[in-house]
Amino acid sequence: MKKTALNQLHHNLGAKMIDFGGWEMPVQYTGIIEEHQAVRNNCGLFDVSHMGEIEITGPGATSYVNKLVTNQIDVEVGRVIYTPMCYEDGGIIDDLLVYRIKPDHYMLVVNASNKDKDFEWISKNAPDDVNARDLTDQFGLLALQGPKSEEVLSSLVNFDLSELKPFRLLNEKVNGHEMIISRTGYTGEDGFELYLNPDLAETIWNSIMEAGEDYGIMPAGLGCRNTLRLEAALCLYGNDIDEEINPLEAGLNWTVKFDKDDFYGKSALLEISDAGVDRKLIGFILKDRGIARHGYDIEVNDKKAGFVTSGSFSPTLDENIGMGYLQNQYAEVGREISILIRNREVKAKVVELPFI
Known part of the structure; x- marks a missing residue:
């Protein structure tokens, strides 16, 4: 497995490490729920150098x-x-x-x-x-996420961080070191990404953690990154989208600009748009106990009508939630559905996305 520049630091922090896309990455440090709540309420620091x-x-x-x-x-x-x-x-x-x-x-x-x-x-x-x-090998990548992230990072820069608007980037210095700073996020919270020389990764990580001590900062692993993005209904490649799924059925219509010049897939997507999609990505909340896993069948009236793409316990909602593809005629909010979990029907209801 490949290792990021912070691999030894993660081990020193007692992280549980997993194989993620061929990289040895931290899935959690103290616990997924605790790290999730830290990002939702305060801030958390992720190593995402595998991107x-x-x-x-x-x-x-x-x-x-x-x-x-x-x-x-x-x-x-x-x-x-x-x-x-x-x-x-x-x-x-x-x-x-x-x-x-x-x-x-x-x-x-x-x-x-x-x-x-x-x-x-x-x-x-x-x-x-x-x-x-x-x-890829020339960059380390840190993601500072959460409502307190601007306050934490502001102490390490010499410019007004509030001027960096969402989905913008700057070439600036953090703690005296030049890097690319952006403000996007994959958690449903405010946050910043730092693209830096891998040799600086540990120094900047430690500086951010020190600056965030009074703000409840925690190191955060890929486990809570998944629960955070699911609550925000952000797609995960390989789960919610892949080569067999198109952007229109995935609810990404807003990212498909048919009025621009030709792009790969334009003709096929125009045909799909004109005909209408057969299935839609929907969100659901389970009414009974159980976690809906990727690949589980979704049933309507005891017949298969779709499949689960992502599912987890939501620490914010204190509910078991999930996303999946459902035949278009059943995809309205409020629809009662069933998730087949180990040959057991578990009742669920289609809800509006995002969950939070």
């Missing part, structure tokens, strides 16, 4: 990135755009963040398990006036 960074530069960079992804990225420098990247049939290769660093300089932040597949697709289709490079 991939792909640089795209050259005179044709803007037109090429716009062709690669479904969303519109021809925006001002300093913006960050969330978007799917699709095959010609509309299936999602990955969902990613596009950072516009300079007019002809982009950084695509991709999921760890998809990085090699993504880079192959991007390189294979790149025109002659575009250069694509895999920069």
Whole structure:
């Protein structure tokens, strides 16, 4: 397994480590619920250095990135755009963040398990006036998340952090070290991402943890990252979206800009849009005991009508929640459904997303 620059620090903190996309990563330190509540109410610090960074530069960079992804990225420098990247049939290769660093300089932040597949697709289709490079090994990545995150990070920078608006980026110094700072998040809370030299990762981690002592900061693992993003109904690649699912049925219509020039998957997605989707990503709350796991059947009137993609206990709601795909005719809010958990029907109800 690959290891981030903070691997030994995680072991020293007593983290429970797992294989995540080929990386040895911390799933929890003190406990998923405690870490989850720290991020919801105060702040938590994540090591997400396993994420991939792909640089795209050259005179044709803007037109090429716009062709690669479904969303519109021809925006001002300093913006960050969330978007799917699709095959010609509309299936999602990955969902990613596009950072516009300079007019002809982009950084695509991709999921760890998809990085090699993504880079192959991007390189294979790149025109002659575009250069694509895999920069993953050149970055460490820390995510400070939670309502107190701005107060914590403000003590380590020499500029007004409130001026960095959501889905924007800056090249600035943290504790005297230059790095890319963005404000996106994958938790449903305010938060910041720090893209830095891996050699600085432990120094910056310790500085943030020290600065956050009075704000209830905790190291946070991938376990609570999953429960946090699920409460916010943010898709996880490999669970809620994949190559067999298109953005329209995943509720990502807002990321598909049909009015821009051609992009991979546009024709197929236009056909799907015109015909209407057969299934939709829905949220549900279980009425009885049990956790809905990925792949479990969803039934309506004792017949299979869909499948679960994500499920967990929600520490914020104190309920068992989940997401899944349900046939369109059954996907209205309030619908009574059943989740088949180990051959046992567990009653549930379709609810509006996000959960919080």
